[in-house]
Amino acid sequence: MKHPYTIVDAHCDTVGYFWNPGAELRTNDRHLNLDYMKQYKGYIQFFASYIDANAENYLSRTLELFDAFYREIEKNKDCVQLITDSKTLHRALDENKVGAMMTVEDARALCGQLANLRIFYKLGVRALGLTWNHDNGVAEGALSNSGVGLTDFGREVVCEMNRLGMIVDVSHASKKAYWDVIETSTEPIMASHSNSEAICAHPRNLDDEQIRAIIKTGGMIGINIFPTFLTDKETANVDDIIRHIEHILSLGGENVLGIGTDFDGIGSTPDDINNVGELYKLFDKMKKIGYSDSLITAITHGNFVNFLDKMLKNENN
Numbered sequence: 415m416k417h418p419y420t421i422v423d424a425h426c427d428t429v430g431y432f433w434n435p436g437a438e439l440r441t442n443d444r445h446l447n448l449d450y451m452k453q454y455k456g457y458i459q460f461f462a463s464y465i466d467a468n469a470e471n472y473l474s475r476t477l478e479l480f481d482a483f484y485r486e487i488e489k490n491k492d493c494v495q496l497i498t499d500s501k502t503l504h505r506a507l508d509e510n511k512v513g514a515m516m517t518v519e520d521a522r523a524l525c526g527q528l529a530n531l532r533i534f535y536k537l538g539v540r541a542l543g544l545t546w547n548h549d550n551g552v553a554e555g556a557l558s559n560s561g562v563g564l565t566d567f568g569r570e571v572v573c574e575m576n577r578l579g580m581i582v583d584v585s586h587a588s589k590k591a592y593w594d595v596i597e598t599s600t601e602p603i604m605a606s607h608s609n610s611e612a613i614c615a616h617p618r619n620l621d622d623e624q625i626r627a628i629i630k631t632g633g634m635i636g637i638n639i640f641p642t643f644l645t646d647k648e649t650a651n652v653d654d655i656i657r658h659i660e661h662i663l664s665l666g667g668e669n670v671l672g673i674g675t676d677f678d679g680i681g682s683t684p685d686d687i688n689n690v691g692e693l694y695k696l697f698d699k700m701k702k703i704g705y706s707d708s709l710i711t712a713i714t715h716g717n718f719v720n721f722l723d724k725m726l727k728n729e730n731n
């Protein structure tokens with residue numbers, strides 16, 4: 415029996431693992447694999463290529479990660495559908511395949527060139543995290559105090575992403591960079607894997623004003639399950655995740671809430687969710703405490719499906 419949920423997860427770091435020789439998406443002992451994903455009614459995963467600051471050449475590292483991603487997609491094409499537009503999104507959902515969308519985490523991948531952004535789009539990238547925790551010539555990171563915000567080049571990047579139909583991801587951006595993006599972007603934005611600062615005071619989380627701006631502009635927030643972003647306690651469980659969801663709901667966020675687990679990018683997991691195979695426990699708990707089916711559906715995947723339908727251009731070729 416499958417878990418009765420379709421899930422959209424807006425962030426994982428599994429591509430970094432694909433980069434290792436012998437890595438397998440189908441079966442592995444890490445957080446995320448196809449065996450787990452196929453236990454659900456449906457599964458759409460954003461696969462981030464995270465560009466390590468220590469890489470010798472950012473562009474060639476980025477391309478190696480894309481190559482590793484495509485190797486795993488090809489190998490598993492019997493049950494995986496690449497998502498580049500809303501047609502392929504709905505094909506994945508209708509044909510009960512795992513949907514895989516390419517994203518990039520840290521715009522250092524661009525090496526300062528808009529041309530690379532355009533080529534990444536052609537290679538299938540549909541969302542880009544402007545920065546990681548530090549400054550990168552595009553945007554100020556969440557752990558930086560430089561006051562740089564979004565750079566002039568960063569503004570060009572955001573405008574070009576708007577034109578291309580690539581989703582701007584502000585998880586990891588500093589507050590100043592965040593507000594500069596809100597001012598610059600003509601399209602709704604996404605915080606793919608960030609929580610509420612009011613519930614857990616961590617610079618990676620969003621304050622209420624930031625959350626309200628996403629609600630106002632029709633963006634998305636993917637709830638991160640990393641205990642450090644959930645609670646001050648040593649450990650976390652589904653109740654801690656639900657506290658963040660409750661808070662965002664209290665601000666009127668029922669249409670902007672989704673999931674962005676951060677699987678394979680986090681050093682620890684909640685006690686009761688050790689991998690994708692256990693994510694259903696979060697939604698079971700929501701059901702148990704009285705969440706309506708329609709609200710659970712919105713959070714598991716409905717809001718993200720609507721957002722992607724709105725944001726992704728349909729390809730005619």
Ligand SMILES: [Zn+2]
Nearest residue numbers: 519586607679
């Ligand atoms: Zn991240």
